[in-house]
Amino acid sequence: MIAQFILSVLLAGIVVYAWSEYARSPAVAVLTLLVASAGLYFVWMPEHSTQLAEAVGIGRGVDLILYIWVCLSLIVLLNLHLKLRTQMELITALARKIALADARPARVPSHSAGAAKTRESARPGESGGKISD
């Protein structure tokens, strides 16, 4: 009974969270809501989960829930991975922009294509590249 109570509180919390996320991403919210509601239902009606498990050919209800849990976790993981990748691309674009804005032109005006060299050669205190090799 204690376990059922604790699980119910946690799942109810997820339901509330899903509700609050509805405006941001309806699809994810509805999916989360469904999963949490199904969880609540099976917490109080474990025998129903066993019946369902037997219907699809899995021994126990707990096993069925475990399998579903693993699948959902993998989907969440993949989703997070893709989100991180997208973020990394944005960070890269940002960092590149900053790097290019702060570029230090070559000290020794060399045979560069383009007009940027005229700007650089105006910098004072230039001496030939000190090379030690």
Place this chain on the structure above:
Amino acid sequence: MASRSQPYVVIPAYNEAQVVSRVVAELGRAGYAVVVVDDGSRDATADAAHAAGAALVSHPFNLGQGAALQTGIDYALAQGAEVVVTFDADGQHRVSDISRLTEALFQEHAEFALGSRFLGQAPNLPPLRRVLLRAATAFTRLTTGLQVTDTHNGLRAMTRRGAGAIRLRQNRMAHASEWLSQIADSGLRYVERPVTIEYTAYSLAKGQSIGDAILILLDLFARRLYR
């Protein structure tokens, strides 16, 4: 030929302070404009490269070689470069091979000229690495349809048009295959030319291991999912 302007050499560098100035100086003596992209190095790579005469673009933190190459290409194009060359910082490429590649661009009317160590020479190439590189080549041939002999060679030359067709999104090492898939997608003409890769103790220590290869493979598969 009007477009036969001096190539712009792009060097991505991450913690290469020991060797980068020698490479930059040698390129400078050969008359090339050089831009070093310091990829968030923790050592004195940036100052060493700049002191040796390169233009310097510094990433605020480490983003990976693919990202550094793309930044360098962007810089070179912004400077008006008509020909862009990518070159490794660790001194394993030969400066004299650059003209061989750029000549090939004009003679063959190609937009990309790719260096190949298997057409050329690779003294001291360890056998295990040879196997690894062959496997990577087979994989890339299969996925891009390009008939290249060396997919992980950092020495490439391209025209302005070719460079504009490249947009590397794989920040880490998987960019090597990305180059080829984008060359294939662009439909632009490419040629391969033999180049010499000199494996020194330094470049071998910095090179990639089997573990890296597995990571690259994972990364590539993730990319397939992502698109």
